[in-house]
Amino acid sequence: MTNPRFLTPILAIGALAGIQLSQAVVYRGIDFPDGPVSFADAVVSYDPLFDGGPAPTHPNFTDPDEALGVPDYSGGGTGTGSVSLGDGGRIVLEFIDNFLTGSDDAGFDLHIFEVGPDVEDTFVDISKDGSFWYSVGKVTGGISSIDIDSFGFTSADLFSFVRLTDDTLLDGQTGTTVGADIDAVG
Numbered sequence: 001m002t003n004p005r006f007l008t009p010i011l012a013i014g015a016l017a018g019i020q021l022s023q024a025v026v027y028r029g030i031d032f033p034d035g036p037v038s039f040a041d042a043v044v045s046y047d048p049l050f051d052g053g054p055a056p057t058h059p060n061f062t063d064p065d066e067a068l069g070v071p072d073y074s075g076g077g078t079g080t081g082s083v084s085l086g087d088g089g090r091i092v093l094e095f096i097d098n099f100l101t102g103s104d105d106a107g108f109d110l111h112i113f114e115v116g117p118d119v120e121d122t123f124v125d126i127s128k129d130g131s132f133w134y135s136v137g138k139v140t141g142g143i144s145s146i147d148i149d150s151f152g153f154t155s156a157d158l159f160s161f162v163r164l165t166d167d168t169l170l171d172g173q174t175g176t177t178v179g180a181d182i183d184a185v186g
Contacts (some may be wrong), residue, residue, distance in 0.1 A: 040093035051088025058176035071184040085179035088168035099158040108145035116181035121167035
């Protein structure tokens with residue numbers, strides 16, 4: 001039995017130190033042992049015209065902050081919860097309260113939640129410092145996962161940035177939500 005007299009000060013110290021207690025959560029069939037803290041926290045840049053466009057025009061799909069946090073796309077053509085990259089567009093996301101790492105096994109380490117009626121391909125790069133980038137291939141839309149260990153990385157490699165670029169040569173190049181539609185990155 002735990003003595004509540006001792007537990008209360010420990011919880012108070014944890015709260016003052018900013019320690020977050022995390023709990024495993026499953027999002028769209030994928031287990032995230034650290035729960036919501038596992039997802040991208042900040043938008044570094046968003047350029048829907050990176051490779052010339054066109055850019056998305058539907059107002060519900062032009063807010064880059066919609067790619068942050070847990071998957072929350074509400075569905076339908078007028079839904080909310082995702083950002084359209086634009087044809088050849090790009091977004092750079094940052095993990096602030098955690099890192100992307102390899103797992104030292106063949107399991108998936110990075111998950112991209114792409115949504116919408118068209119399944120659109122996206123190039124994926126990762127970076128430790130936001131300046132030097134490593135390509136980790138391409139995902140083919142929908143919920144896609146990458147084993148970054150297969151690119152030579154391990155659990156000792158700590159990445160803070162993910163860069164997603166719409167593949168302008170595939171999928172639709174027009175429409176109000178043109179380009180890959182990103183709901184979340186974890």
